[in-house]
Amino acid sequence: MKLRHLFVVLFLMIVLSGCSKEEAVDAKGKCTVAECMEMVDVDNSVADINEIIGVDGILVDAGYNEYYWEISEDAGIYVTYYDTDVGEIRVEIPDELIASRKLSFAKINEIETLVNDEDSLDYQKLVDMLGDVEGVLIEKNTDSLTYKWVDNDNKYLNATFSRDTGKCIMLTGMY
Secondary structure, three states, X not given: OHHHHHHHHHHHHHHXXXXXXXOOXXXXXXXXXXXXXXXXXXXXXXXXXXXXXXXXXXXXXXOOOEEEEEOOOOOEEEEEOOOOOOOEEEEEOOHHHOEEOOOOOOOHHXXXXXXXXXXXXXXXXXXXXXXXXXXXXXXXXOOXXXXXXXXXXXXXXXXXXXXXXXXXXXXXXXX
């Protein structure tokens, strides 16, 4: 009987470990927050984003013309249209939902050196240097894309990449 329980527990651990943390969050629209961030672009209107996400955005700040789309109970997307029809997009998601135990900051000194040499570090090279862990797209504007990595110790790295060159132009974080 104990052996049977052990197999059940092992089976559940294997099945559940195949699910990412974000997939475990119930999406209210057509996509997860990561998928929505990839599909929404700065040129999209509020109506376009409503269609992409599958839920209507709520005007949360009339002064800055800022809208919010709730993707799940814990995550959502803000788009701010300052004085134009072009938006600045950012995601709201708790760090624990994107934390990765595979993430390694062991090469952070080398990463910082490569950022200072403006032509050296692109997104894929950074992913490779962080232990083959993809970042989560957290900000998007006409000029840049910002990705975030979080480890299980709540250390994090934000890396901003130029849309023109694809090169990393800034690092911030606590690593």
